[in-house]
Amino acid sequence: MKLLVCISKTPDTTSRIAFTNDNTTFDSNGVQYILNPYDSWYALVRALELKEQLGGSVTIVNVGPSSNDAIIRKGLAIGADNAVRIDADPKSALYVAHQIAEFAKAENFDIVFLGKETIDYNGSEVGAMLAEYLDTPYISYATQMDVEGTTATISREIEGGTEVIEVALPLTVSCAKGMAEQRIPNMRGIMMAKRKPLKVVPPAESADLSTVSTYELPAEKSSVKMLDPENMDELVRLLHEEAKVL
Amino acid sequence: MVLIFAESTNGKFKKAAFEAVSYGYRVAQAMGSECAALVLGDAAEASQLGNYGASKVYRIGDASLRHFDSQVYTAAIAGAVEKLGASVVILSHSSTGKSLLGRLAVKLNAGSVAGASALPTIGDEFKVRKNVFSGKAVAEYVISSPIKLISLMGNAVAPEATGGTAEVAALEVALPASRITVKEVKTIEGTVPLPEAELVVSAGRGLKGPENWQIIEDLADTIGATTACSRPVADSDWRPHHEHVGQTGVAIRPNLYIAIGISGAIQHLAGVNRSKVIVVINKDPEAPFFKAADYGICADLFDVVPRLTDAIKKFKAANN
Numbered sequence: 001m002k003l004l005v006c007i008s009k010t011p012d013t014t015s016r017i018a019f020t021n022d023n024t025t026f027d028s029n030g031v032q033y034i035l036n037p038y039d040s041w042y043a044l045v046r047a048l049e050l051k052e053q054l055g056g057s058v059t060i061v062n063v064g065p066s067s068n069d070a071i072i073r074k075g076l077a078i079g080a081d082n083a084v085r086i087d088a089d090p091k092s093a094l095y096v097a098h099q100i101a102e103f104a105k106a107e108n109f110d111i112v113f114l115g116k117e118t119i120d121y122n123g124s125e126v127g128a129m130l131a132e133y134l135d136t137p138y139i140s141y142a143t144q145m146d147v148e149g150t151t152a153t154i155s156r157e158i159e160g161g162t163e164v165i166e167v168a169l170p171l172t173v174s175c176a177k178g179m180a181e182q183r184i185p186n187m188r189g190i191m192m193a194k195r196k197p198l199k200v201v202p203p204a205e206s207a208d209l210s211t212v213s214t215y216e217l218p219a220e221k222s223s224v225k226m227l228d229p230e231n232m233d234e235l236v237r238l239l240h241e242e243a244k245v246l
Numbered sequence: 247m248v249l250i251f252a253e254s255t256n257g258k259f260k261k262a263a264f265e266a267v268s269y270g271y272r273v274a275q276a277m278g279s280e281c282a283a284l285v286l287g288d289a290a291e292a293s294q295l296g297n298y299g300a301s302k303v304y305r306i307g308d309a310s311l312r313h314f315d316s317q318v319y320t321a322a323i324a325g326a327v328e329k330l331g332a333s334v335v336i337l338s339h340s341s342t343g344k345s346l347l348g349r350l351a352v353k354l355n356a357g358s359v360a361g362a363s364a365l366p367t368i369g370d371e372f373k374v375r376k377n378v379f380s381g382k383a384v385a386e387y388v389i390s391s392p393i394k395l396i397s398l399m400g401n402a403v404a405p406e407a408t409g410g411t412a413e414v415a416a417l418e419v420a421l422p423a424s425r426i427t428v429k430e431v432k433t434i435e436g437t438v439p440l441p442e443a444e445l446v447v448s449a450g451r452g453l454k455g456p457e458n459w460q461i462i463e464d465l466a467d468t469i470g471a472t473t474a475c476s477r478p479v480a481d482s483d484w485r486p487h488h489e490h491v492g493q494t495g496v497a498i499r500p501n502l503y504i505a506i507g508i509s510g511a512i513q514h515l516a517g518v519n520r521s522k523v524i525v526v527i528n529k530d531p532e533a534p535f536f537k538a539a540d541y542g543i544c545a546d547l548f549d550v551v552p553r554l555t556d557a558i559k560k561f562k563a564a565n566n
């Protein structure tokens with residue numbers, strides 16, 4: 001089983017969000033970066049479990065600059081066999097998907113795993129794009145997945161329920177909570193990760209069709225109105241007359 | 247032309263479909279162009295979309311569209327876009343829309359914005375805004391391709407009836423064979439699913455145990471709200487996992503979010519801070535959630551929640 005996991009680097013949720021250059025650039029000063037949780041907790045761990053069960057290899061791929069190498073090594077420490085970094089700025093979802101597709105096309109992976117979304121741009125776009133480039137079925141928001149022979153059985157979240165799907169490999173899948181339990185790398189994993197192969201490849205030619213021009217911080221929330229706990233009629237009145245939600 | 251893919255399940259439209267058509271109607275007005283809707287599979291009520299601004303509804307009725315397969319749906323929508331010469335395509339930012347937007351972007355060589363939060367600004371450039379960093383900032387995107395793709399965040403615009411009508415026309419598009427089999431669709435009966443709920447009552451570890459949820463359900467039933475919970479509550483199996491909201495659970499943006507016995511950790515806020523109005527009930531005056539709230543009540547929830555339920559019942563009785 002040849003498995004690929006797409007991993008991205010995102011600012012930790014607790015990071016202060018700020019912008020520079022006239023609000024056109026994210027200010028990475030003092031920002032703590034992590035592996036995107038959906039990629040490392042669910043996508044990577046389920047891929048590792050399937051490899052343990054069925055044999056094969058797990059490759060991780062990231063589109064990003066050399067400063068991402070430390071984060072990529074974390075993925076290797078969790079258990080991936082080898083890593084590929086496509087040496088380019090991840091300018092947009094389409095750009096990232098195109099770069100990964102150019103690398104993955106020749107490799108014939110059986111399953112390509114992604115997280116359900118990145119917690120910075122919250123787009124949930126790369127997976128569908130990659131599936132289209134690779135011409136595979138795409139199952140998003142998978143919460144459970146089993147593979148037998150060349151068939152995968154997957155549960156996916158839909159609005160107000162779940163759907164159970166059977167699909168032949170190769171396929172592209174995006175992973176949500178439920179797919180696997182988070183694995184914390186141990187000392188041995190961290191030591192071994194230093195010697196695992198991390199290949200750097202140059203990017204392919206690619207156009208950008210949708211780019212961020214400016215950022216803005218949302219208006220500060222006006223301060224909270226504290227109400228008398230004895231007077232719930234007042235809260236109901238405010239929700240009806242002022243907030244107009246009841 | 248602006249083309250809206252109006253999502254339906256078993257022939258019925260969800261609120262998100264009406265929102266998308268309303269949004270598309272306003273985009274078409276701004277461009278001085280026409281607004282049409284596309285319906286895939288069964289849709290007995292297709293002409294309803296006229297009332298939200300669609301001047302025409304196209305329907306591709308193939309039986310294979312009864313189940314969702316992103317490859318077949320992408321072929322159907324892309325085929326319609328090409329046949330009709332649409333320049334702006336609008337989807338809902340739902341599990342279906344999110345599985346299609348990226349595929350369509352590649353297939354139509356179109357720039358996309360996933361989860362738009364407002365109408366585009368159309369001038370020399372075509373600009374669309376969306377929330378980023380879990381709602382901690384807004385980014386404005388410029389789409390530079392001839393075809394523009396947008397998925398619309400739920401609850402970002404209110405559906406508005408125009409009183410219009412639309413004729414429904416069949417459309418023929420060649421579709422590939424599906425490579426997936428949908429074995430089973432399980433829906434949670436009864437309440438409005440969380441991502442679509444306008445009113446949400448949510449509770450956390452402050453409830454002390456699953457046996458205490460009756461007061462939460464009573465409040466939710468009284469206002470017709472959907473229930474949600476914090477992560478530790480779902481992790482301890484006090485409540486079902488589909489109720490877990492936050493960064494690692496469901497992200498929601500209802501009109502009203504009532505948070506009861508939830509401290510307001512940043513990972514929780516990441517999934518709920520785009521709610522229109524937030525009410526927080528917590529006995530700790532230092533609870534971080536108060537900083538994100540519109541209305542706060544600092545008291546013991548076991549006293550306050552039943553009293554709030556009673557006050558709402560009284561209000562409902564007086565207004566009926």
Ligand SMILES: Cc1cc2nc3c(=O)[nH]c(=O)nc-3n(C[C@H](O)[C@H](O)[C@H](O)COP(=O)(O)OP(=O)(O)OC[C@H]3O[C@@H](n4cnc5c(N)ncnc54)[C@H](O)[C@@H]3O)c2cc1C
Pocket residue numbers: 037449450451452453475476477478479490491492493494495506507508509510511512513514517527528529530533545546547548
């Ligand atoms: C990577 C990561 C991702 C996470 N993702 C999520 C997520 O998606 N969603 C999520 O919710 N959490 C998430 N968490 C966990 C989050 O950090 C918090 O631990 C969690 O939200 C706390 O849940 P809580 O507010 O129910 O419990 P607590 O923090 O224990 O808060 C309970 C609150 O109840 C109040 N209270 C107690 N008794 C009463 C009473 N009688 N009357 C009134 N108030 C009372 C207390 O004052 C307190 O504020 C995540 C954490 C990490 C590290």
Ligand SMILES: Nc1ncnc2c1ncn2[C@@H]1O[C@H](COP(=O)(O)O)[C@@H](O)[C@H]1O
Pocket residue numbers: 005006007008009036038039043061062063064090093096113114115116117118121122123124125126127
């Ligand atoms: N720069 C990147 N390199 C590799 N994979 C990525 C990158 N950005 C996003 N991904 C993958 O695509 C998924 C969805 O990302 P997004 O479309 O940005 O929400 C993530 O969970 C990752 O699995």
